Amino acid sequence: MLVTPRVSAMAQQVPIKGLGRFEGWRDNALIGYGLVTGLAGSGDTRRSAVTRQALRNVLSRLGTTVTDEQISSRNVAVVLVTAVLPASANIGDRIDVTVSSVGDARSLAGGTLIMTPLLGPDQQTYALAQGPLVVGGYNFESELNQQQRNYPTTAILQAGATIEASVDAAILNNDGQLSFLLDDPSFTTAQRIADRISARFGLGVASVKNADEVQIRFAGNAAGLAPFMSALENMTIQPDATPRVVINERTGTVVAGGDVTISSVVIAQGDIKVTITADKIASQPSFISGFASDVRSLVVTNTTLEVDQGSEDVAFRFPSSTIADLVQGLSQARVDTRRTISILQAMKTAGALHADIIVK
Template sequence: MTQTSLSRRALAALALAAALAAAAPAAFAAEDSAAGAVRLKDLGRFLGRRDNMLVGYGIVTGLAGSGDAPRNQATRQAMQNLLSQFDLTVPLEQIQSRNVAMVMITATLPATSNIGDKIDVNVTSTGDARSIAGGTLIMSALRGPDKRVYALAQGPITVGGYRFDGNGNLRQKNHPTVGVVSEGATVEVPVRAQIAARDGKLDYVLKNSDAVTSERVAARINQAFGAGAAVSLDPETVSIRAPQDPGRLNAYVASIEALAVVPDVASRVIINERTGTLAAGGDTRISPVTISHGDLRVSIDTEYTASQPNFIGIADDSVRSLIVGNSRLDVDEAGQHVAQTYKQTTVSELVASLAKARVSTRDVISILQAIKAAGALHADLIVQ
C-alpha cells in the first residue's frame, strides 16, 4: 500500500471524526428542544452561586418640607453626626429642618462582582416623613452580614408616587416614602462565587426538590459528558465531576447549564375561593366519576305596610300607626348539570366541558372539591 493511499485514508478518517464531533452537539440540541424540556439553568443552580444581601442607613436631603418631623431624635442625631464630619458643630436642639429624612437602604450584590460595578438600591423611610420624592441620598455605606462594607450608595431618588396635602385636602398615589436610586451604589469589594468544592466536585441544586428530576439531570449530564460525570445524591442535589483544568470551569458550567431535561412535576390543583381562580396542570388525571351539580336559591322578600287607625281625630297619645311586614319565601331550584368523565380524563378536559355547559368558575371549584373527596382526583388540592 502506498504512502499516498495511507494519507488519503488518514484524511478521510479525520474528516469523519470532525463530522461526528460537529454532529454530536446538534444531536444534543435536537434532544434538548423536545417538548416540555427545560434548561438546567432554569431548573436550579450550582451550590455556592448566590446573591448577597446588603443593607445600610443614610440621610435623604432636599425634601420640600415633607421630611421627618423635628421631634424625630434619630434624624436629628444622624444629621449632627453627618455635619460633624465636615467640622461643623451644631447643637442638637438647633437642627429643626423638615427637609431631611432618615432612610434604610437595601441592595442585592450579585454572585460575581468587580470593583466599580453599579447596582440598584432601594430606599425606604424609617421616620415619619410624608414623602421622599425629589430628595437626594447622601453617600452611605452598605454592609453585608459580616459587617463589612461592600458598596457605597449615593444619588437622586426616583419615587413612583406622590403626596400633596394642604388645608385638610390630601392627594396620594402609591407609596411616596419608598424610592429607587438606579445604579446608585458602587461596588468596593470584589466578590467571587466558589462553586468547585475541594474534592473536585460541583453540586447542582434543584429549585424544586424531586427525585425523578434529579435522576433525569444526572442521566442527561452523563449522556453529554460520559458515564460517571454526574450522580444523583438526593432529590435536590446532583454531584458533578469538575474539570481538572480550573481555566475550563466556566465553559464547563456553561455547557451543563445549556443542557435540558423534562422535569417531573407533582400534580396540583390550586383553588382561590376568594377570587374564583382555578389553576391546574394540563395532565392532571381524573378517574371515571359521575357528577351531578345543581343550584338551590332561597330568597326572602319582605314588604312593609302601615295600618292607620280609623279614629285619627281623637287626641290620644297612645294611638300609633301599626307597621305590618308581609314576608314571602321563594325557592328557585335551577336545572342540574350532569357530566360523566371517561378513562384518561384530565382536569383541563373536564373544565372545558363544564365551560361549554356554562358552569360558573365557583361551581367548577365545588365540583373539583367533591371529586377530590370521592377519591377520583389524583392531585394535591390546595385551597388558598
Template sequence: MKHLLNCLLALTVLYSPLTQAEVVRLKDIGKFAGWRDNPLVGYGLVTGLANTGDSPNNKATRQSIANVLSQFDVAVQPDDVLSRNAAAVMVSATLPPTAHEGDTLDVTVTSIGDARSLAGGSLLLAPLKGPNGKVYALAQGALSVGGYKYELNGSIAQKNHPTVGAIPGGATVEVGVQAKLLAADNSLLFTLSDADFTTAARVAAAINAEFGHTLAEPRDAEGIRIQLPSNTRLVDLLARVEKLRVEPDHRARVVVDERTGTVVSGGDVRIAKVVISHGDLKISIVTDNSVSQPILVRQTGPGVRTETVANSSVTVSERDETGLVSASTNTVADLIQALTRLKTHTRDIISILRAVKAAGALHAELLIQ
C-alpha cells in the first residue's frame, strides 16, 4: 500500500499542471541604458624572461626596446638589441561604468610575438587607451602565468597557455568616468535582456504602481522609458526601480546543440498529440588486411612478390523491437523522459524533436546550434 501511494505521488508530480513563472527583480532581467563597461587596450613590453621571449626575427620587439632605452638617454640601434629576455605584448583591461582616479583594474597580458612563455616576466609601464584614443589607465607589475612550456630535443611539455598572463590590480585609473544615464529630457531608459512586449508592459505597470502615478511607459519590446520626477534624487529612483519584482514572460524554446548532443528545454514546453515510431538500424563494415607470402616458390623475379589481401565483412543488425512513443498533451520533458526509458541516444532524440517540430506538434521555437 505504501509503495502504491509513492507511485501515485510520483505520477502527480510528473503530470502536475504548469507552475507559475518565478517572480524576479528588475535588476536581474535588464539594466539602464548607458550603464556598461568600457574596454581598454594598450601595447607594452614584458621583461625579465629566462630566454623565452621573442626571437631576433621579431623587429617590433627590438625596436620597442630601443625606444624605451632612448627615454633614459641610452642610444642603441635596434639591430644591436637582443630580445630573448623580452616580449612584445598587448595589454587589456575593463573600465567599469563608474571609476575614480586611483582605482585599480585587473589586467590581462597576451603575447603578440613568438615568445615561448611569459612566466617570470614583469610588464613595464604601459598606457591603456579607450576607443577614442585617450589614456584612462596605466598598467605595470609582475605577471601571474598559470601555465608552463618546456621543450628539449623535440619533446614538449605544456600546461594551459604560458603566453597569456594576468596582473591582479595591475592598472591604476588616471581619468575617472561616470556613466550617463539621464537623457536630455530628464528621463531614463530601462532595457530588458530578453525583449518581450508582455514583460515590458508588466515592468511599466510595476514601476507606476510603486510610485503611485504614471512615470514609466513601454517604448518597445525591449525598452521602458522612465521619467525622473523633479523632487526625486536619481540614486533613490534607481534603487526603488531595481528592487521591484515582476513575473517575466518567456517564449517557449528548445535549444539543441548538435556538437555535444545537448538538449535544453523548459519543463512546461508543450507538444500536441503525436505518435512517434523510431527504429534502429546498425551497419558495421570491418576490413581485415592479410599478407599472402609465396612459400614453396624459391625463384625471384618481377612476377614473384608478396601480395596484400583485403577481406571485408558486412554485418547488419537491427533492434528487435521498434520504439513506439505516444504523447498526448504532454511536455517536452515528458517526451524526453519516455525516450530515455527506451534507451534512445541523445542524437536520436534531437532527430525526433526535429520531426515533431516539422509535424507542427511542438509548440515552441527550436534552436539548432
C-alpha cells in the first residue's frame, strides 16, 4: 500500500502539546510476580519448581501447609504482571494490567489472578492487581492433535489493578522553570516555540537550550501554574517539516509527503525468481520371507531447480519532480509495493531522493 499525501503533514498550525511533553510529566512502569488459578489443566506442569514454590508460599500465608509432593495440579500458572502508572494517579484509581505466563502453561483462559503487588523501579508497592483474566485466544490439545489461535499465554485484566500510593508529577524545577521536550528535535521548531511563548508572556520568558528542549520561566505562584500550563499547551505554531519517507517492510507500506523532491534519475527494475523444490521419498526394503535385523529404510531426496527470468522488467526515466509523481509513475508501470520500496532505498543511496528514509 502506497500513501503519498500531497500536502506535508506538518505544514499547518499545530498545538504545542502535540509536539512533545514537559519534563517530569511521564508514565512509570510497574511489574509484579503472581499466580493464576482456576485453569482447566492448562497450567504449569510439575516440572516447574517455581510454580510449586510460589503456590506453597501463597497457601502458607493463608494458613495452610503443604509439602512439595502434595502439589501436582496443572490448574495453576506462574505469571508476570505489568502495568503503566500514569503521571498523576490517586489512591483508588484503577489501571489495566497485562499478565504473561512464565512457565510452561499452555493457556491462561478461564484463570483468575491472585492478589499481586505491583512494584515501581524503587521497589515500592504502587498498585494491587487481582481478578479474572480476558484471553484473546485458545489452545486445545488431545492425543497429539492441537489447535491454537493467537497467544493464549498472555491475558489482559481490564481495570484490574487499584492504585495504593498517589503520584503527582513535578514539572517545576528548583529554579522555577519548565522544560518542554520535543518529540522530534529541531532547532527551527524549538525557536518558533520560544518566540511564540515570549510574544505571549514577555521577552525572555522562553529560550532554546537545545534542539529538543525549550526552557520556560514561570514567575507566578502555585495557583497560577494550571492556567499558565493550559495557555502553553494550546498555543499553536507551524513546526519545521523534515522530509521523510517511512517504509514498513513487513506490511509493504510506504508513507511520504507529496512534496518530497527527487532529482533526475533513471531506474531499471528486473526480476529473477529462483525456485528449489525438494521431494523426500522413503525406500522400504522388501523380502520374500523373513526380516533382516541390519536393514533399515532409506530416505531419498530429489531436488528440482527452476529459474524464472521474469516477464515484467521495466526501465524508465524521471525528471526532477516529487515523490508523488514518482509513485504515480511506478504505479502506471505496474511496479508492486515491494519493488517500489527497493527502488526508493536505491534512490536514497544514489543521492536522488532528498528525504530521510525510516525503515520499520
